[in-house]
Amino acid sequence: MTTTNSFSLQIRDDLIGVITMDIAGESMNVLKAAFADEISSLLSEIKANSQLKGLVFISGKPDSFIAGADISMLDNCNSAEEAEAIGRMGQQMFSQLEQLNIPLVAAIHGPCLGGGLELALACHARVATSDTKTVLGLPEVQLGLLPGSGGTQRLPRLVGLQKALDMILTGKQLRATQAKKAGLVDEVVAQSILLDAAVKRALKGKPQREQPRLNFMGKVLERTSFGRNIVFNQARKQTLKKTQGNYPAPLKILDVIKTGVDSGMQAGLDAEAKAFGQLCMTKESAALRSLFFATTQMKKETGAGDTKPNKVRKAAVLGGGLMGGGIANVTATKAGIPVRIKDINEQGISNALKYSYSLLQKKFKRRFISKAEMQKQLLLMTGSTDYSGFHDADIVVEAVFEDLSLKQQMVADIEQHCGENTIFASNTSSLPIGQIAAKAARPENVIGLHYFSPVDKMPLVEVISHAGTSAQTIATTVAFARKQGKTPIVVKDCAGFYVNRILALYMNEAASILLEGEPVEKIDQALVKFGFPVGPVTLLDEVGIDVGAKISPILTSELGERFAAPAAFDKLLADGRKGKKVEKGFYLYGNAAKKGKKQVDDSVYTVLGVTCAPRLNSDEISSRCVVQMLNEAVRALDEGIIASARDGDIGAIFGIGFPPFLGGPFRYIDQLGAATLVAQLRNLESRFGSRFTPAPLLVSMAEQQQRFYP
Ligand SMILES: C[C@H](O)CC(=O)SCCNC(=O)CCNC(=O)[C@H](O)C(C)(C)COP(=O)(O)OP(=O)(O)OC[C@H]1O[C@@H](n2cnc3c(N)ncnc32)[C@H](O)[C@@H]1OP(=O)(O)O
Known part of the structure; x- marks a missing residue:
């Protein structure tokens, strides 16, 4: 030898x-x-x-x-x-x-x-x-x-x-x-x-x-x-x-x-x-390589220092809707952990199971999995309309309506029906976790676990600890999310957490530009050209205009006026335009849409009282939206909502689709130079007001010629 x-x-x-x-x-x-x-x-x-x-x-x-x-x-x-x-x-x-x-x-x-x-x-x-x-x-x-x-x-x-x-x-x-x-x-x-x-x-x-x-x-x-x-x-x-x-x-x-x-x-x-x-x-390759190094490094982190995670042998999901069904799916198919789904009616459970079945069937047809693997994974998912089968769940992920008292009731139910170490993870996208835990007998077990839709595709989760969450709960939740194939970032409990917070300002800016008379498709095209997977108006239709409208006042009251959505957007809801799910939004859907072609529903301009008068070029549109996102990301870092620029970059790329070739908001700011960004923001501030006021950390970094990365 x-x-x-x-x-x-x-x-x-x-x-x-x-x-x-x-x-x-x-x-x-x-x-x-x-x-x-x-x-x-x-x-x-x-x-x-x-x-x-x-x-x-x-x-x-x-x-x-x-x-x-x-x-x-x-x-x-x-x-x-x-x-x-x-x-x-x-x-x-x-x-x-x-x-x-x-x-x-x-x-x-x-x-x-x-x-x-x-x-x-x-x-x-x-x-x-x-x-x-x-x-x-x-x-x-x-x-x-x-x-x-x-x-x-x-x-x-x-x-x-x-x-x-x-x-x-x-x-x-x-x-x-x-x-x-x-x-x-x-x-x-x-x-x-x-x-x-x-x-x-x-x-x-x-x-x-x-x-x-x-x-x-x-x-x-x-x-x-x-x-x-x-x-x-x-x-x-x-x-x-x-x-x-x-x-x-x-x-x-x-x-x-x-x-x-x-x-x-x-x-x-x-x-x-x-x-x-x-x-x-190329700078594009350098940025993409940095993502590999960041994600590899993150795989080793527990999110809670030296604390070792507990093993999750069984999980449960509350709510069989699109999110709940998706969470159950990744728990069974990626993590290989048995999962019990509870919904208020049989139909909800059946929908969740059907959802997984159709995803698995697709994988089977593409020869990605064998029939035996498919059956094994399906058998890991069961459901009930009561709490039977919950007593030995190590973690329960809640994906019910965004209603604080309902979620508090869920916490109480889980404390009653599950073990004393069972983690209660809320998939809320807007409610503070501290409030969800407010009436808990064991607040140390309560945590936020914010998935992005569609759950089986989106790689990010935000793990949100409130002031009383234990290190054990954080480490176990982070490990659980990782087993589900997700990249978790641990963020602080604050309205909008990190991802929705930076997204909200970007979307608001797109809305302002629209109200100034720029056509919907031009705004979307500008941001797609910049590198986002879809434009902001399309995204609003996908997420639901009503969902945006619900989150906006929470962000405004907790974080400030810059989060206020343009008042004209109320008219959209009054007109029943909730977006794609009701086939009525900014674009045409269903029978009204020509096959294979995305078409703006021109009546939306009348509803908003807007006369189309295009004035801005593509770069002006994308730059106004993007600088809002960059500026807010810096504020979130300064406030400790995210632990590092690295987490902020990964969060924006994996959660929103921020252009990966730019390496994330913070790497992009480093590329632009903090001083250049401050100058851009000051210019926009003089034209549009305080929503463009540069974040204090950004200003000081510009003055001292600092970067986020060495
Ligand atoms: C000339 C050629 O055409 C050019 C090339 O080949 S470029 C490289 C192409 N290859 C890749 O892009 C694959 C990169 N790696 C991966 O995607 C993933 O690591 C994997 C799917 C292989 C494994 O994932 P996973 O099991 O989660 O393990 P992961 O934690 O990522 O990696 C384990 C270790 O291998 C290292 N590693 C994996 N692939 C590596 C690579 N191509 N280069 C350097 N280190 C690598 C990781 O850094 C990590 O090291 P550590 O334990 O010291 O931290």
Whole structure:
């Protein structure tokens, strides 16, 4: 057996060599530049052994294959040339593997991502475990990069152009069965026989590289230059629509893949390495990498210092509506924890269960989960109209109407029907948690757990402690939310918490601009162009104009006049315009809307008494809305509502969809410079009044030329 720092080669009796990768001191295998020498010496030894029949590449880590190139290494690059050299080194390493005369089989269990998948693509065959931990993908685009070690060239050649574009442009990760269907892996097996299956495959000899299996249309589109032009043009169009030109990586991905398709593998690899180096140096990639580091760091935090969370064995949800149903869903499907749903009527429970069923059915159809997994997850959810089955719940999440006395009654009920350590977590979006806990016998168990809709998709939760919440309750709730697949930020108990607070001012500004005569679609387009997933007016229709109207007075009375929604908006409610849910809002819905086209309901201007008179350009519109959000985020940090700029950035990106390529409000302020932002705010203050007065912390930071991040 030969061993280097990170690799070992063991020759079996059947003359199959097993290369095991296990980087000492790291919880996951990642690829580092230093490995080039180790791989070279391993390859020399392999080539010198003429008896070897084949090789298997496997990870020595219990639950991961390779999570890609080391992102810290990329972050430390000082020039495009340096980053390009890293990409090229990977390319050369993998080409050497690919050119081996004997078969090389990747045995994959756990995440096989980025450079890890690029390595697997260079192998001659891939066997993956059916375990849910096994995922394969090229997520570089989510870091503002492209696969830099051959992925842009080998993936299209293996699975076909269209599938490869989809995977590389979105960064999506496939489960093993999906990867098998896509032609990315050759065999899916149980973890217990992974090595055996890979060895068996290696013993069969080196397989011929085959063309991707395509149907008739696929052949027309991918095997003719006319068809390929259509594919690339369509992909470019869709990419530009999605990114609004804010992200350089997807366009480079298209260029590099096209180069490889038009001019061959070597030209493609050259273009890939060059583009990889350039992208590494962009501010967009730096911002996106900072999100990776922030979220990884946050995974380790308990939210309550050294306090260890209690184990949650069973959960319960009060209310089977959209939020309650969503919370029950992630509890069962992501956390794998049994969950009891209580609603006042059977219909509510049935709706919640149906909601999960339809989501699981979709996953099953996409081969993301097996039928057995689907059934197992469904069985974790049960319901009742009383408190039966609640006595052993470790946490109860309340998702009933926004009514203080109702919520206080729920606290009393849970204290009566559950154990003395049972946590009561309220999913309120506006009521102070301290008030919900006011009549509690055990206020230390009461906490806020604010989810965002739709719960199964939105990654953020706000965990809100009131003055009397115990550290144990905070730590357990944070751990519970994380098991549900969420990124929790711990925020202080204050009207609107963090996310809705900064969102409210942004929405109010959009409303003011609308009342000045700017058309609805122009406002929405301006903010989408800035980088938000949807515009503020669309968002208001989605959330519900009535919901906004309910929160606004609470924020105004607790935080000040700047939160007052324009009075004209009352007219919308008087006209029954609650938004999308009633098919009456700013846009047309249902039968009134033309299929596939989003259309403004022009009668909304009459109701508001507005005459359209467009005067502002797109930048003026977005800047007015965004600076409101930035300024309020600084106030929230100054007041200790959020613990750090990092939490504020994650909260805004994961909760609202603040443009990730800007890194969040605080990183964006650093980019702009506090002084520039203060000057912008002062200018707007002189025109529109005190709602634009800069936050005191921002002013002092501008004076002292400080930044939020080093
Ligand atoms: C040339 C190439 O084309 C370029 C590339 O490959 S760029 C990299 C592409 N890969 C990625 O983007 C994957 C990034 N990683 C992930 O998404 C997630 O870590 C994961 C899905 C692999 C695992 O998630 P999870 O189980 O929650 O574990 P998580 O806490 O995130 O990570 C465990 C440890 O691995 C580290 N890690 C994971 N992937 C890493 C990477 N690519 N680089 C550096 N460190 C990484 C984390 O920092 C963490 O380290 P720590 O324990 O010392 O804090």
